[in-house]
Amino acid sequence: MKMYLLVPMLLSLSCGGPKEKQELNQLEKDIQDLMQGVEGEFGLAFRLLDDSDKELFINEKEVFHAASTMKTPVMIELFKQSATGKFSLQDSIPIRNEFKSIMDGSTYSMDLGVDSQEALYSRIAKKGSIYELMYQMIVKSSNLATNILIEKVGAENVTQTMRDLGAQDIQVLRGVEDLKAFEAGLSNTTTAFDMMLVMEAIAKGKVHGSDNMIEILSDQHFNGLIPKYLPKTIKIAHKTGAITGVQHDAAIVDFSNGESYVLVILSKNLKNEExxxxTIAKISQLIYTHVVKP
Known part of the structure; x- marks a missing residue:
């Protein structure tokens, strides 16, 4: 039996003239048709980065577990603090596997078996540069690197920087695998709209190190969502995130002619993650086709 979304789909469309509105309405219908074939919930935010004000939102203010998408805000904070002279991204930092829970300060360690960057664990008790760990945090989504770097910059500072960018609902509270905090309901969260604002700030050079961040995000190792059905000739700077029942991707899609857009697709409560x-890959394909149509 086909299972439909458990929450209502709240859509906002904005565009120039009647024809563009009609085309966006059709795009929205096609996207909803895809989403309604999946048991789970989705949030989507799309914005063309030009003067057309073309955008499409579906459940854009719905709150989702951020999973690894929160690593992009951490990267922004690293570049920000480096720019203010707190440290250099080339500074060395100890690689360790002992962290403090935000619940009670008790220590916990990362599980090698659930991390996506195993190589870093062989270097525990040695040192690496902040830049290297940041790169591994984004490209290979290293949880170990993430926790080291969050303790370096402070989760509360990451959240405040997001507020300064206009992202009012993102919460970066802690590192990864803090089970005591998780069991207490204290998790990093985001909305599709806020993540769109974050990626847009990078795309438009509104944050320190934007060009470098785009290059790092473009080296993303996990490309099975937004980029899957897009041409290999275009540049896609993006960050994925996944936990049980959750699949996210937040991307800047950039064409060689200078045209670009931001697309964020979040999901939760997925009964069939594959x-x-x-579905996320096909939605991305629909939006790409809409943007590049003759």
Whole structure:
């Protein structure tokens, strides 16, 4: 039996003239048709980065577990603090696997078996540069690197920087695998709208190190969601995130002619994660086709 979304789909469309509105309405219908074939919930935010004000929102203010998408805000904070002279991104930092829970200060360690960057664990008790750990945090989504860097910059500072960018609902509270905090309901969260604002700030050079961040995000190792069905000739700077029942991707899609757009697709409560991933890839393809149509 086909299972439909458990929450209402709240859509906002904005565009120039009647024809563009009609085309966006059709795009929205096609996207909803895909989403409604999946048991789970989705949030979407799309904005063309030009003067057309073309954008499309579906459940854009719905709150989702941020999963690894929160690593992009951490990267922004690293570049910000480096720019203010607190440290250099080339500074060395100890690689360790002992962290403090935000619940009670008790220590916990990362589980090698659930991290996506195993190589870093062989270097525990040695040192690496902040830049290297940041790169591994984004490109290979290293949880170990993430926790080291969050303790370096402070989760509360990351959240405040997001507020300064206009992202009012993102919460970066802690590092990864803090089980005591998780069991207490204290998790990093985001909305599709806020993540769109974050990626837009990078795309438009509104944050320190934007060009460098785009290059790092463009080296993303996990490309099975937004980039899957897009041409290999275009540049896609993006960050994925996944936990049980959750698949996210937040991207800047840049064409060689200078045209670009931001697309964020979040999901949760997915009963079939492979179907959810394929749906995200097909939604991305629909939006790309809409943007590049003759």
């Amino acid at each position: 179907l959810g991933k394929e």
